[in-house]
Every structure is written in C-alpha cells, then in structure tokens.
Amino acid sequence: MKRRIKNNVYWVGKVDWELQHFHGFEYSTHKGSTYNAYIIDEEKKVLIDTVWSPFAEEFVENLDQEVGLSSIDYIVINHGEVDHSGALPLLMKHIPDTPIYCSANAVKSLRGQYHQDWNFQVVKTGDRVSLGNGKELIFVEMPMLHWPDSMAAYLTQDNILFSNDAFGQHLATDHLFNDQVDQCDLFNEAIKYYANILNPFSPMLKKKLEEIAALNLPIEMIATSHGVIWRDNPRQIVEKYAQWADNYQENQITIIYDTMWNGTKQLAEKIAAGIREADQEVVIKVYHLAKSDEADLITEVFKSKTVVLGSPTIYNSMLHSMAGFIQLLKQLRFKGKKAAAFGCYGWSGEAVKQMTELVEKAGFTIISEGLRSQWNPDEGAEQAAVGFGKNIATS
Amino acid sequence: MDKYECTACGYIYDPELGDPDNGVEPGTSFADLPDDWLCPLCGVGKEDFELVEE
Numbered sequence: 179m180k181r182r183i184k185n186n187v188y189w190v191g192k193v194d195w196e197l198q199h200f201h202g203f204e205y206s207t208h209k210g211s212t213y214n215a216y217i218i219d220e221e222k223k224v225l226i227d228t229v230w231s232p233f234a235e236e237f238v239e240n241l242d243q244e245v246g247l248s249s250i251d252y253i254v255i256n257h258g259e260v261d262h263s264g265a266l267p268l269l270m271k272h273i274p275d276t277p278i279y280c281s282a283n284a285v286k287s288l289r290g291q292y293h294q295d296w297n298f299q300v301v302k303t304g305d306r307v308s309l310g311n312g313k314e315l316i317f318v319e320m321p322m323l324h325w326p327d328s329m330a331a332y333l334t335q336d337n338i339l340f341s342n343d344a345f346g347q348h349l350a351t352d353h354l355f356n357d358q359v360d361q362c363d364l365f366n367e368a369i370k371y372y373a374n375i376l377n378p379f380s381p382m383l384k385k386k387l388e389e390i391a392a393l394n395l396p397i398e399m400i401a402t403s404h405g406v407i408w409r410d411n412p413r414q415i416v417e418k419y420a421q422w423a424d425n426y427q428e429n430q431i432t433i434i435y436d437t438m439w440n441g442t443k444q445l446a447e448k449i450a451a452g453i454r455e456a457d458q459e460v461v462i463k464v465y466h467l468a469k470s471d472e473a474d475l476i477t478e479v480f481k482s483k484t485v486v487l488g489s490p491t492i493y494n495s496m497l498h499s500m501a502g503f504i505q506l507l508k509q510l511r512f513k514g515k516k517a518a519a520f521g522c523y524g525w526s527g528e529a530v531k532q533m534t535e536l537v538e539k540a541g542f543t544i545i546s547e548g549l550r551s552q553w554n555p556d557e558g559a560e561q562a563a564v565g566f567g568k569n570i571a572t573s
Numbered sequence: 574m575d576k577y578e579c580t581a582c583g584y585i586y587d588p589e590l591g592d593p594d595n596g597v598e599p600g601t602s603f604a605d606l607p608d609d610w611l612c613p614l615c616g617v618g619k620e621d622f623e624l625v626e627e
Contacts, residue, residue, distance in 0.1 A: 282583065283582065321584070321614055321615075322614045322615050326581060326582035326583060326615060378616075381613070
C-alpha cells in the first residue's frame, strides 16, 4: 500500500510484524521491524531502496499496481544489504535497463550478492540528479555507516534526508512517523540499534554528522530504512546520535555473569549489594548471561560506565558463553568504560584472570585484578564480594 | 608521496594528511606506517591496501 509522507513522496515499504531475529540470529527484534522503500513522483519517478527478499514478490506486485513498474525512471540503492536490496533481482527482471544510482562500493556489494550487471550509475558525495519540477536528489556517501557501500540521499525543496540505516529502529508499526508511536518503545529500539550496529563506527559517525551539518541542508524529515520516519523535530535523533557517538555512558553499573551451580550467581548478588552500599544513586543491573538476550545486554553495556563479568572456572577456562560475549564486546569497540571480573572455582580457578585479560584487550579499563572464590562462597567470601562491589562503585 | 586505497572500503591513505586520530603524523609515508596500523574506516590491515595510480 502506497502512503504519502510529504507532497509527492510516498512510502512503499513493508511492515514485518513477525520478525524476531535479524542479521541471522545476532540481533533480537522483539518488536518486529519495517523495510522502508520510497517513491518520489515528480517529472521523474524514483524508487529509493526496496525490501528484504522474502517480501520481494508482494513488493514488486504492489509497486506495479500502485505506481507502475515501467513508469520508474531511476532507482536509488543507498545500501546493498539484502534487507533493502532484496527485491532488486525480481524488480530488475521487469525493468532491466533502469539506471540504479549507488556508491562505487554498492556496485561491488550488489554484484557480489546477485551476480548481475545492472545499469549502475556510480555517484559520489555532492553529486546531484534532477527530478524535474525544480527538485533534485543530492547524494552523501556514508562509508562504514554501516557498510562500505552506505550512502544517504537528500531531496531538495521537500527537505527530506533518506538516511537508510542511520537513525533507524527495529520497530514494526502501522504508523509512519515518530510522533505517532510510544516514545519509550521508539527510543529503546533506537538506542539498541545504535549500540549493536553503529557503535563500532562512532568515530566516523561524529565526522559524518559534522560534514552533514556543514552542508547546511535544511532537514525537515529523516526517512530511515527501518522503523518510523522522523518528522517531529528530526534534529532530536541527530542530537542523540551525537551523544551516543561520544563515548556514551549513563550512571549505570551492569553485572553480567554465567554460573553452573549458583556460586558465581551468589557472588554477583553480593557484589551488587556492595555497590549499593557505597553508592545509593547508581543504576545497578544484574543479568544471568545464559538466560539473557545478548543484543539487549549490549544495550545495557552501552549505557554503563562499568561492567562486571562473572564466570566459574571449567576445564581451566571460563564458560564459553562468557568468552563469546567478551568477543562481542571487542567487536563493538566500546570506549571509555571500566570492567572487572569475578567467579567461583573448585581447584584451578583460571577464569577470572582470563576474563580480565580478554576484556582489557576488548578496550575496557580494568579496575582490579578480580575476585576469585574457591568452592561455594562462605560468609567470608560473601563479605569479600561486598567489599569488591564497594571498590567497583568508588573506582 | 604515494597514496594508497583500502580495497575493502575505499578509504584513501594520504601521506600528506597522515592519520592523526590514530597517532600517525602528517607526512608519514604508507611504508612507514606501523605494521599493526588498521584502516581507520573499516579496520582491515595494511596488506589490503593498493597503490593509487595517478
């Protein structure tokens, strides 16, 4: 169904209410998502992006009925990932010669995925395409936000920035705009998206935001490729991104542990009690890693000033869940955060030292050499855990 | 001095600019970049860079 977003600009995307996982199973999408595609209907008719491949057939059929495939003059592909380009192979069977405007890197990503040699028109930052009626599209390359091929397109006069993944959220909604949805849902999903997908590229993002500001384009609407369109004060999400890109943290300490027979869990709870004794204000959150959603945990790490990681020792090492989680922390390149490790052990007890080394390599500043407790914590060990917590709160 | 392009993401290393965000002074040739220097855009190593023919 084609829906007007402004003047002659229409949303022609797909709401995916059922999506529960994204990027394979890496990213949980508890609230579904949308794949936003747009039609600009001026003298020239332009399609901006498509939808994920499972919805290709209904997308193309719908586009044909509502817009007419043969009337599309240009296609803009802002990013080659399959959730946005997935309907291209089917679409291009119907209109094979239609020019596709994209970055040089998108030619590589599209060829690499679909093995087709379509009519690619490579554009760079500042290039313009006239759509008639005095309107133009201006392209802005956004390399590594979040693929090498990423770019945005800006529509003059209507002052809409088609930002693709930037400023997006995995939020299925029948409403199109940011002011129409629950604001808690919206910002929870926006920050989760940033933490899990864009955080590694924060240094580039800061520069890109400055570059876009220097272009002095009046931006009245930011039309993303996932979730709602920002029409009510679109600057608010740009300002949020500027904060999030700047080593973001809140007054929060997050304890994340895995446990076998609950000894390490017992320590986790005592550490939390120690933190609270020393600091009445700090937000404390405690999660059992194996029972938790890792993408949600990453959002909590993103908000934290300190993370405290716990695992017992098994086979001279930590539980594999923790090793995987620390690898995730490393990939996401957190900066300016502190960490400490703890755990129970029976006889060898290597996990705490190993966790400490790994999380330091992942870019965290280590608070102490960590807390180890042999067998199940007795009263003395519990007191040590409380003291460890106090030390973390005041470090 | 020669420029080098990252074959993964297209970043151009320009010796005149260096990479000050990552401690590389302007005027540092590509050959003089430390072996563990990474593309500041996409994170691949020096071996994934190619000479830019001008």
